Amino acid sequence: MKAGIILFPGINRERDMAIALENSAGVKPRMIWHKETDLGDLDLVVIPGGFSFGDYLRCGAMAAQSPIMAAVRAHAARGAYILGVCNGFQILTEAGLLPGALLRNASLRFLSMDCHLRVERANTVFTTRYQQGQTFRAVMAHGDGNYFADDATLDRLEGEGRVAFRYATATGEISPEVNLNGSARSIAGIYSDNLRVLGMMPHPEDLVDPLMGGIDGKPLFDALAAA
């Protein structure tokens, strides 16, 4: 699995992501500045979290217009893998590679805390090391994570099995009390129609080593490394 991480000005989670990828795959990912235009033969492109271009206009709006994004689109079109986390998820929706948008958290508060995610399907390249319906711990750190799409789009995502993760209790129950950013149908992550592009708000790369306080996110990177 050859992986690369896209860097925009204001991105600040690329090193955590690189640690997570190297930890599972045994090779360092390529770091790719946003002004580059060639992704080579990468299998996986990761857009990490942060505040690209200072979140000006809308979160991810500027990054979605960057030179490298034409190559990311071509990468998606040839069926290669893309993971966008936090700002990366916002960028993927702004670029039109995933449907919907991320709105300001319903509480208006920046959320910086652990949450639990329920695995909605365990048979994509990202989730084979999880069990369907299990929950795992992940870290939220966002002000704009309130997933929005119109009802027709939400119905289509559900019907096509494209909801990746939902905010849940530790035992897997869905409720407004644990859907802290107000996301439609508690959605924390979604897939593209070919299931090869995943966008998610919480950070699996924050829990990949016991020293970090847990390894709940490691199965995602192990699954990708083995793909």
Add this chain to the structure above:
Amino acid sequence: MKAIVTVMLKPGVLDPQGKAIAHALGTLGFAGVNDVRAGKVIELELTETDPVRARAQAEDMARKLLANTVIESFRVQVDG
């Protein structure tokens, strides 16, 4: 020529910022504020001098960048 693009969240899209402003107005004692919606105003200084073409340019910019039409609507005003 100046074009002014006003970007607003579409009806039905939750606007927590507008809600917070409405709440603060109530706290300040302003009664009778039924709803508040917050948006953005973007002023463009364009080289174009023809109002029709200036409007078309601004609308194209709004569709491609200034607004996210999944969640926002926009309107363009051209000032001669």
